[in-house]
Amino acid sequence: MTSDLNQRAFDRTSNEELHWNLPAETAMPSGKAVEILEFLRWYARERLDSRRMDERRSIDLGVVPEFADAGLLGLQVPRRYQGQELSYRDTFRIMEQLAAIDCNLFVMTAVQNAVGIPPIMQHASDRVKADVLPLLAQGKSLTTSAASEPGMGSNLRAMTTCATRNRDGSYTINGTKRWISLGAASHYLNVFTRLCDEHGEQLGYAGFVVDTTTPGFTAGPELLTLGLKAVPQNILTFKDMRVPADWMLGAEGEGITAANAAFMLARLVLAAGSVGAMKRSLEVAARYATRRTVATGLLVDNGRTQQVLTEAVAATQAVETLLDHLTFQLDMGEQPPELLYFVAKIIASEEMFTVVDRSLQMLGARGFLDTNIVGPFFRDYRLFRIFEGATEAITVYVGKMIHRNPAGFGEIVHAFPASRQVTDLVDEAASFTALRAVTEQEQHILYNVLGDLLCWSVMAALTSSTATRSEMHAYTAQWCEHKLRQRLTEARRDVGLELPSVSTLLSHIAGYEETIGDVDQRRPDEEHCVDPLLMR
Incomplete structure (x- = not known):
């Protein structure tokens, strides 16, 4: 130093x-939060095998029902929807504890509570909330949000997936999403899209809660990630998937807000x-x-x-x-x-x-x-x-x-x-x-x-x-x-840097091949597809 x-x-x-009312870091969690924290510590000691999950690239079968029973899958969902209705302090304390135990368990729980549930809680219709939130809070269904695409990440305004308004008021979704945690495992999915009217005119952006059993939805291949191997990152495809109007998150054009x-x-x-x-x-x-x-x-x-x-x-x-x-x-x-x-x-x-x-x-x-x-x-x-x-x-x-x-x-x-x-x-x-x-x-x-x-x-x-x-x-x-x-x-x-031109930079990098050669691997990988002669 x-x-x-x-x-x-x-x-x-x-x-x-300086008198400033910052809370003490030692503020005590609520009784329910303490109960969940104790459950997680017990689970880490007695049930968890992180290495096995890594090797199998999947969460242990007992995790979802046991986490649901402990209240972990609806931390901030209101009690009237069977959730725990915890404060932010309690929720973040639980998420801190999960991360200290295992990143896969943390991400699974975080996706459910922070990525999947909030758009539904804050922007879905009352009927959708009543139908969906109790299932999520009780762990009978998982949920996530699908925004990222092959050509964009966090820049939501670059989305190409499109929802077109139909004459009957419903919407048809077409497009591809990528890097979606729990994408293939979720029964309900928040999908964010561009919005077009029946004439193809853009109306802004939209969000929808979709039931993944709806025709037109396909959960594509799992991406083989460097880490976080037990939580699948999926490619999702929407082809002429029809969604009722009342399953929209908020009003037309409010997709970014949702x-x-x-x-x-x-x-x-x-x-x-x-x-x-x-x-x-x-x-x-x-x-x-x-x-x-x-x-x-x-x-x-x-x-x-x-x-x-x-x-x-x-x-x-x-x-x-x-x-x-x-x-x-x-x-x-x-x-x-x-x-x-x-x-x-x-x-x-x-x-x-x-x-x-x-x-x-x-x-x-x-x-x-x-x-x-x-x-x-x-x-x-x-x-x-x-x-x-x-x-x-x-x-x-x-x-x-x-x-x-x-x-x-x-x-x-x-x-x-x-x-x-x-x-x-x-x-x-x-x-x-x-x-x-x-x-x-x-x-x-x-x-x-x-x-x-x-x-x-x-x-x-x-x-x-x-x-x-x-x-x-x-x-x-x-x-x-x-x-x-x-x-x-x-x-x-x-702020005073003078950088070389892009062409100079790329030309210099291209010159590396002279010393390291062409080493792109071309040997075929394992075949995972069913033989065409055996398919329907």
Whole structure:
């Protein structure tokens, strides 16, 4: 750690004068949440075999009924629909616990609760809610949302799947969706499309709840993923699939709003899962460090080891503090600024993967064994940096939104009563909103700079306001301030970068073939299709 970070990053006396009603991280979960948490810990100890699920590429048969019986498949569904009606705090605490146990179980439960159910709860008709939500909450059916396509990911406005309005008021859906978690396993599916009238005129975007037993729906092949092997990622095809008008999510043209009901909440759920993965990885790394003897003595007594662990704990606490703040607002009925959902997803997923990587590194050769805990985490949680918007894409999006509304930078960050030093750094970061790019490429870089600066300004300001809670909170505040200073240094460099032309760049990369040759593998893979002579 640099010397300026080891100094006090704030004036303790002045910081103690900041009275801000942030909830304590130790707020007790409800009785039902405690019951679910205890069930999950028992299940991890007595029933779970993560390696077997990985090898078989499927969730154990008992998971869905047992999770349903425990109430895990309808965490925030109202009780009148047979759900648990839990608070955001309880829900995120449960998701954190799941992620500390197994990424596959986390994603299955997160997809059901955060991606599949919210659009139905918030935008479906009363009849559809009454018909579908009890089935989902009781685990009699699974659900998910289908938005991503072969040619687009998180940019919903690039969808090509189309729903055409028919003369009788129903809609016909045609198109292909890709990367859909639980896509083939779900009975009910939220599908998001472009919307056209009977004459082919575009009317905006739409969302529909569809019953996957409806003719025209085909669950295509499962994609063979690097990690998260027990939760299938499917290709889904819709061919002349007819959907009744009252199964639309909201009104015509409100598809993006309905989709956001899923994807905004999912970003916070991913942040909660990131905290669980960080805590479990650090728990394992600390066990090893206290037992392993190296040339300098016990590994944990090595100064560099202590620094790595301390910085990883600071990252974990910083993410937890942000999630705690957002949870408090949501449970109070307040809606946080939309960009904070993106900030939480960006910071949580990036810092989580750094913590997992450093924990694996600390384990040495043991970390590289697939039978140990952190190795599978490394494979499985890598996806979090891509899920619900890749870090690079949504950082640029955040920067673009801030550039359009420069006042928004200060409105978001100055809501946190930070120390004087941090406030000065935030003001410097906000000054980048006044910059203007000449070329489109320079604009993309500027947007990335702004998005990154907003993320770390939020983290520095927020942790500064909680620094007096404990010695670790004080260190976390210093660490986040140091990160912001680093980002400012990088920002000054990045906005002045002169990149080579695209043709120069691609020509250079193409030249690699001269040294590595043509090594594309052409040997045929296994045949999995039924022989044509045996098919109907």
